[in-house]
Amino acid sequence: MSQTPVTVAGPITIAGLGDLHVADRSVHPYRDLFQEIGERADVLALCGDLTNLGRPHEAEILAEDLRACRIPVVAVLGNHDLESGHGDEVRNILCQAGVTFLDDEAPQIHGVGFAGVKGFAGGFGARMLSPFGEDAIKHFVNEAVAEAFHLENALHTLAQETDRLVVVLHYSPTVDTVAGEPPEIWPFLGSSRLGETIDRFPVKAVFHGHAHHGTFTGRTQSGVPVYNCALPVPKENGRPYALVSV
Ligand SMILES: [Fe+2]
Numbered sequence: 001m002s003q004t005p006v007t008v009a010g011p012i013t014i015a016g017l018g019d020l021h022v023a024d025r026s027v028h029p030y031r032d033l034f035q036e037i038g039e040r041a042d043v044l045a046l047c048g049d050l051t052n053l054g055r056p057h058e059a060e061i062l063a064e065d066l067r068a069c070r071i072p073v074v075a076v077l078g079n080h081d082l083e084s085g086h087g088d089e090v091r092n093i094l095c096q097a098g099v100t101f102l103d104d105e106a107p108q109i110h111g112v113g114f115a116g117v118k119g120f121a122g123g124f125g126a127r128m129l130s131p132f133g134e135d136a137i138k139h140f141v142n143e144a145v146a147e148a149f150h151l152e153n154a155l156h157t158l159a160q161e162t163d164r165l166v167v168v169l170h171y172s173p174t175v176d177t178v179a180g181e182p183p184e185i186w187p188f189l190g191s192s193r194l195g196e197t198i199d200r201f202p203v204k205a206v207f208h209g210h211a212h213h214g215t216f217t218g219r220t221q222s223g224v225p226v227y228n229c230a231l232p233v234p235k236e237n238g239r240p241y242a243l244v245s246v
């Protein structure tokens, strides 16, 4: 017998923040910001590129600052976090600081289900790259498909238990929020495959990063609100993070 999804609690406020790019020599770069966020939101969603080059020491600096954040923290990694080949170490350091990585587990927090993956590139809509021709192109497209499958599995599981779902990504699921970047690089900033997956579930909001010069808000094809939380993108509240209630 299938369970009926239920909404458990009232609205919660989620802070979305991406592209921190913590560097080796940073000294408490985000301690004050995390403290502020902890006072204004119920959950912090980190949208990848948490470190600049994926070095363990960069993750240690971030982990130290995260101690100032008194609310649950969920996260996905970004492409920069994988640059040095120490992605697992970066993840472990942040896990020990209390961060939940959404490609490992899909938790419910205050009745809201959180699913997330890094995502991948490939482009948008009718211009999205297809797995045709060279093996290298097929591998590239398969990476995007695998990320979308992973997200679908998490959403499918969560949707049995709650009708309030939130998605956290690094790459964008819609072309809307990469607008502002040079059009030549749009295909490297996200993939509609992520948006198509999201649109099959009762997702209330999507947070992503990666497009530093993109647009703050957009929607998937079916109208799910999408927030580009990359740190340099101007937000409506004048702060470096998005604040969204679901
Ligand atoms: Fe970034």
Ligand SMILES: [Fe+2]
Pocket (backbone or CB within 6 Å): 049, 078, 079, 080, 170, 209, 210, 211
């Ligand atoms: Fe990135």
